Amino acid sequence: MATPKNTPDVKSKKPIKKLPKKKTSKKKLPRPKLTRAQIADIYRHLQTLDPAPRTELHYSNPYTLVVAVALSAQATDVGVNKATKALFEAADTPEKMVALGEDKVRDYVKTIGLFRTKAKNVIALSQMLIDDYGSVVPDKREDLIRLPGVGRKTANVVLNEAFGQPTMAVDTHIFRVSNRTGMAPGKDVLEVEHNLLRVTPDEFALHAHHWLILHGRYTCVARTPKCYNCAISHICKFRPKTPGVDE
């Protein structure tokens, strides 16, 4: 009887070929397509356009920043600001938010996507801040990501905006800009984050993520990037560039 396919031939005298051992070296990040000088040049141009960029989310203290950033997942900053104006007037501390209660929070944020889950998280994170952190927003990533509804990106925004730490909160805009320009290619947000941290010169590290977000939000937009009006188009590797109307 013929040996069925995929069944080892036990009678064969042929020595079993040893498979090469898998390398256990650390995973390599994709190489930037730009030189360090070119990357520094990109930051210099973005810095000239906006020397001290800040988040476009409205907040009055680190706590309201945490809540605003947590609410902003899959929502626009403009939409979040509309909802948080009244919410933060009613509650700008964890205690006041817990006293307000989930139902009322849900009413305030009902114009924002995923508002039911987000309202629940706002109450839960406020309670955890009261119980575990004396109502003070912690300044360490491992503490921030314990809070319900706070992921790595939200934690990075809070660390950067509230505590002046040079973090890189990679969102859809930064992911796109980093890959299109060739500054910090990566197939997922974590790869891009690590690559950006590696290639961003120290002097630009504090504001880097805001510059890249704003550039992606207003110029290097998702569908048709405005290459014809882009301050870094002479450096960016994206091809073909979007031409202006009279080009």
Ligand code: SF4
């Ligand atoms: S040249 Fe075009 S693709 Fe490159 S960063 Fe500017 S807008 Fe984006």
